[in-house]
Amino acid sequence: MKNVFKLTLFSLLLMQSCSEKPWLSGTIAFETEADWKPTVYLVQPEKFDDVVQSFVGKVLDSAQVSQNGHFEFKNLPEYKKPVLLELVVQKNGEKYPNRLVNENPQTDNYFPLIYQPGTQMVIESDVAYFQSTFSILEPSSENEALLRLRDLRLMAYEKYLEGQKDVRGADEDLLEREKNEYNFKKELIDFADSTKELLPAMVALRWASPEGDYERMAELVYNQSEKWNALHPEHPWVKELATVADKQNLPILVGDLIPEIQLPIRGGETASLQTLLKGQKLMVLDVWASWCAPCRVENRNVLVPLWEKYHADDFQIVAYGLESSEKAWNNAIQKDGAYRWSHASHLRGDQNPFMDALRLSTIPANFLLDGNGTVLAKNLHGEDLVGFVDEYMSK
Incomplete structure (x- = not known):
């Protein structure tokens, strides 16, 4: 009985000793970095949109960093499945422990890591280059993938x-x-x-x-x-x-059909996009504005030469302008030589049915369409656009 008692007591002491081991610990080098708090925070992004996003992650715990840079988390997270957490450091004066900086991966102040129940992790990092110097001793396959992603x-x-x-x-x-x-x-x-x-x-x-x-x-x-x-x-x-x-x-995807859209054409007509597509081998549906500098450069240096080269071979351009001033719109069309092709606009700026139909908010944008209205490619500009048109028209 004594031997059994001793064995049981030894087992309990061993279990207690194991349970007191930190599940997450490590060393953070501060050196002369007095600008940083000697604290490391554990943050949980609870939703997909919360991942690597500031101010929205749930603060679970914090640990003090000793003078030699060591820290420990002993309170085990209550998760039964692997979970993504974020280890975060903050500068002095920062009020929010869950502020994540996404400015430069060399110096960003956090690292995402995956906790697996029943495992222990040991990490090392430099506080001033927290994300880029972050390492995990004998990482799991998931954490090894995160380290590869970081690199x-x-x-x-x-x-x-x-x-x-x-x-x-x-x-x-x-x-x-x-x-x-x-x-x-x-x-x-x-x-x-x-x-x-x-x-x-x-x-x-x-x-x-x-x-x-x-x-x-x-x-x-x-x-x-x-x-x-x-x-x-x-x-x-x-x-x-x-x-x-x-x-x-999402905006209309490559491979999808462009939706039926009624376009208010410059000069007072209304035409459907499908009508304008009939008989065409390739169409560039260009979304631009007279106030958009790169759009204007594209008009002069790319679209005009393409029109001159391929229009006789069933190449078409239809441009939609995010305009509120008809005068500025017409002046830009004339000055750029873009009068060669059809132009449309609701003259309601960027709040208009056309942008809603294509689910767009950013210009310059374009869709390259075949004669059936299938989107062959999107948002090609400069040499990329010229190369695509040259290749397609040569078929």
Whole structure:
């Protein structure tokens, strides 16, 4: 009996010792960084839209960072399934522990990590470069995926910055800046497309647009929704993504038919888009404005030459203007040489039935349509637009 008692007591002491071990601990290097609070916060994004978003995550706990940089979380989260959490540091004077900075992945003040019940995690980081230096000792496959995603984001951001150096910053260069930004975001969504890990994929989608604006990435996000809905249809974040990526909430997608739209043509007529499409091999439906500098450059340098080259071969351009001044609209059309093709506008600025029908809010925009009204491509500009038209018209 004594031996049994001793064994039982030893087991209880061992269990107690194990339970006192922190489930999350680590070291954060402060060095001479006196601007930072010696505190680390644990934040839970409860919804898909909350992921990597400031001020909305639920603050679960906090831990003090000792003088040697060590911290521990001992209160076990009460979750039965893997859950995404965010570890956050804040500068002195910051009132909100759940403020997440999404300005530069080198220095952003948080890192997303996945807690699995019954596991322990040990991390290291530098407070001033929290996200870029974050490491996890022997990470799970999910956390290893997050670390790979972080590294990809860092490299993509460096390419993005390098690309921005070649852009002068003037309004005319807006399209080049947009393309550069799109390429950065696409790399993150490509990661989500390649991984089998749901929660890291959700982080990738949110990192692609922390503000939740997927207008310029509509096809990519729609495909991601289809993928994850097939794999995890009951996950609440997948259901939220399905709502975001519903076709009724996105601009018309490549492969879809352009809707029947009645256009108020310059000069007083009204014509349906389908009527204007009849007999055409290819149409550029261009969405522009007289006050939009890159639109004006596109008119003169891209659309006029394309019209002159291919109009006799059933190439058509129809332009819709976000105009409120008929005089400014007409002046721009004449000055740019854009009078060659049809123009339409409700003369109601950006609040108009046309933008509502196509579910657009951003210009310049365009849709390349075949004779049936199928969207072949979208938002191609400059050399990309010329290349597409050249190739298609040569068939």
